[in-house]
Amino acid sequence: MVQRIIERGEIESLDHTALPRLLLPETAEATFTARTKRLADLAAGKVAGIAFNPALSGYLNLMREVTAAQAEIAAELSATDLDMPDQKSLDLALEHMMPPLAAQLKRPAIWHAILNKLIDKLAHSNNGERIELNAVLTSLRALNEEELDEQADAVLAQRHEDVNPAQAPFIAAALQILWTARAAKLKQQQVPMLETFTLCPVCGSHPVASVIRIGGQSQGYRYLTCGMCASQWHMVRIKCASCEQNGKISYQGLDPIDAPEPAAAPDNKANDPRKYVRAETCGDCHCYTKIFNQEHDYNAEPFVDDLASLTLDILVSEAGYTRGNTNPLLWFGENA
Ligand SMILES: [Zn+2]
Ligand SMILES: [Zn+2]
CATH class of the missing domain: 3.90.1670.10 (FdhE-like domain)
Structure with a gap:
């Protein structure tokens, strides 16, 4: 049998570079809207591939409220809010193979205001009904900016011993709004390949x-x-x-x-x-x-x-x- 000779163009298309190494979010609003829809299905046990656990429904519905609020807040962010790095910082990140939006290094202070918006929206829809949720939202409002940033550091580094497990999801949700919106503004060629594959090349998170x-x-x-x-x-x-x-x-x-x-699994459906x-x-x-x-x-x-x-x-x-x-x-x- 004659072996088929691969044309040059085909070699290039087999090349690793043809594979999109990075898929950036299209928009933050679309990301959180998709999550909201999916969470509704998951909470109702409508996803066949995921064993339905009725004990999780309450939690999944609360997270659906969170992602719905994330979508709304993301839609209201302005270009100034996003505080994108300038060309010089982007070039430096590329040159040193560092994530251009490193969440541990520099966080635009607007994230505190974003968290407050998130708390307000959840408190409004809760209307004082769920006592536990109320208590967590109240405890979050009581944190000053320094304490909020300490919690953000611990959440991002996944230092469980320093994380308040009840507050952390809301802190993370506020950070996600800003970082997803910022990531959506980048182009793939502005993001370097990191030496490790275990951290996000855009923001350095897990x-x-x-x-x-x-x-x-x-x-x-x-x-x-x-x-x-x-x-x-x-x-x-x-x-x-x-x-x-x-x-x-x-x-x-x-x-x-x-x-x-x-x-040699015959069934590959x-x-x-x-x-x-x-x-x-x-x-x-x-x-x-x-x-x-x-x-x-x-x-x-x-x-x-x-x-x-x-x-x-x-x-x-x-x-x-x-x-x-x-x-x-x-x-x-x-x-x-
Ligand atoms: Zn391992
Ligand atoms: Zn990331």
């Missing part, structure tokens, strides 16, 4: 989960989703998103059918909800990251799907693995 995408040039590739700015960056499959080792990776799903497939979410576990660092496969649910929204698939977290933690990264809208109070 990923929450990953998604195998379908469509266009991203078909079949895995992307990590930033927990702060909603950017997605490419990371090869079968590689730990916490320690970047690839020697002891395995997969766990909720359904027994979801056990690692034999190499799309739209199989049982295959929608898996945990990628790493035997080197004993961490895991979830992978949502868009082939099995076109409407995949890794950030909120991560919140709703808590049953998988419980299963995997019982097997001795810990989450590689925290979802900034869900903190457990082990140190509170």
Whole structure:
């Protein structure tokens, strides 16, 4: 058999550079609106690929209120509010392979006002009814700017011992509004490749989960989703998103059918909800990251799907693995 000679153009299209290494959010408003819609489905148990847990409905509905408020606030932000870096700072970030919108380094002070807007909107829709929510919102209002920035630092660095688990989701939500809106203003060529794949190249924050995408040039590739700015960056499959080792990776799903497939799996159908979410576990660092496969649910929204698939977290933690990264809208109070 004659081996087919690959034309030069084809080689270029196989080249790694043809693959979009970074997918920036289109707009913050669209990001949070999509999350709001998805959360409504998740809270109602309408997502076949995610085992419905009625105990989570109240929490998911509250988060839906949060994302709806995020969308509204994002729509009101002006160009001045976004305080984008100037050309010189952008060039410097590129040159030094640093995230251009590093959330740990420089935060526009407007984020405090954004948090206040978020608190006002949630307090308004709550109307004093949910006592716990009321108490958290009141405690947030009592923080001064310095305390708010200390909490923001702890949330961004995922320093659980310094995080107030009840306040953290709202602090994170306020930061997300600003950072997603800012990320949407960047162009891919303004964002360097970092030396590590375990942090967001746009804002330096941790990923929450990953998604195998379908469509266009991203078909079949895995992307990590930033927990702060909603950017997605490419990371090869079968590689730990916490320690970047690839020697002891395995997969766990909720359904027994979801056990690692034999190499020659005859059944490779799309739209199989049982295959929608898996945990990628790493035997080197004993961490895991979830992978949502868009082939099995076109409407995949890794950030909120991560919140709703808590049953998988419980299963995997019982097997001795810990989450590689925290979802900034869900903190457990082990140190509170
Ligand atoms: Zn980011
Ligand atoms: Zn690892």
